[in-house]
Amino acid sequence: MAHGEGGHGGGFRRSFGPREMHDAVCADCGKECQVPFKPQEGRPVYCKDCYQKHKKF
Numbered sequence: 001m002a003h004g005e006g007g008h009g010g011g012f013r014r015s016f017g018p019r020e021m022h023d024a025v026c027a028d029c030g031k032e033c034q035v036p037f038k039p040q041e042g043r044p045v046y047c048k049d050c051y052q053k054h055k056k057f
Helices: 048-055
Strands: 022-025 032-035
Antiparallel strands (some): 022 032
């Protein structure tokens, strides 16, 4: 007598679907952009182009 099929249980599911995007304004050029994290007050957020510029330094 087998009870269950094994390996299917657990109530813990994590979704790796599309990330939640947040609206932000680039601290350099002022362009509106979207970032995959919640912007925090006091921390600059850069658009894709400006981020590449800052990353090089």
